[in-house]
Amino acid sequence: MRKLQNKELNRLDVDEFKEAQKTPLVLVLENIRSLHNIGSVFRTADAFLLEKIYLCGITATPPHKDIRKTALGATESVAWEYRKDSLALLQELKKDYHCMAVEQAVGATQLHTFFPSSKKPYVFVFGNEVKGVSQEVVSQCHGVLEIPQLGTKHSLNIAVSAGVVVWDFWSKISS
Secondary structure (H helix, E strand, C coil), rough: CCCHHHHHHHCCCHHHHHCCEEEEEEEEEECCCCCCHHHHHHHHHHHEEEEEEEEEECCCCCCCHHHHHHCCCHHHHHCCECCHHHHHHHHHHHCCEEEEEECCCCCCCCCCHHHCCCCCCEHHHHHCCCEEHHHHHHHHEEEEEEECCCCCCCCCCHHHHHHHHHHHHHHHCCC
């Protein structure tokens, strides 16, 4: 086997990305502290052609050198918007999207048993690195997705969680 060179990957340029049909998924980042996590989520959103990212509360916004460091240009391709109040945003999005918090909660749907419906696009909400998604936002969502974990730690890094959940969603709607 031979590694592919970047020019062989046939990637979209920014204008082609903006015109391309998107995966029916929006991400909401609620009070994310780490600029590197934010940049990594932008990269994931770019990789899977997501519709948009909403940055809420204390979540930093581009342009910022630490976001740029991990986003590697994805802040230019992926549509994004800042909203101070994630609860108000969710109330608005619920009309057109099936909204799911990614969190550990009573009655949560385990990710491997979740199969998205094609009737409505989805919103996945990811929360603060320490406190997770706020209870008010969890309560506002249509449901909760939980990534099964078997080790001693109680959570995954938010950027890792976003990568796992977005890939899972994309693989299920693409098959």
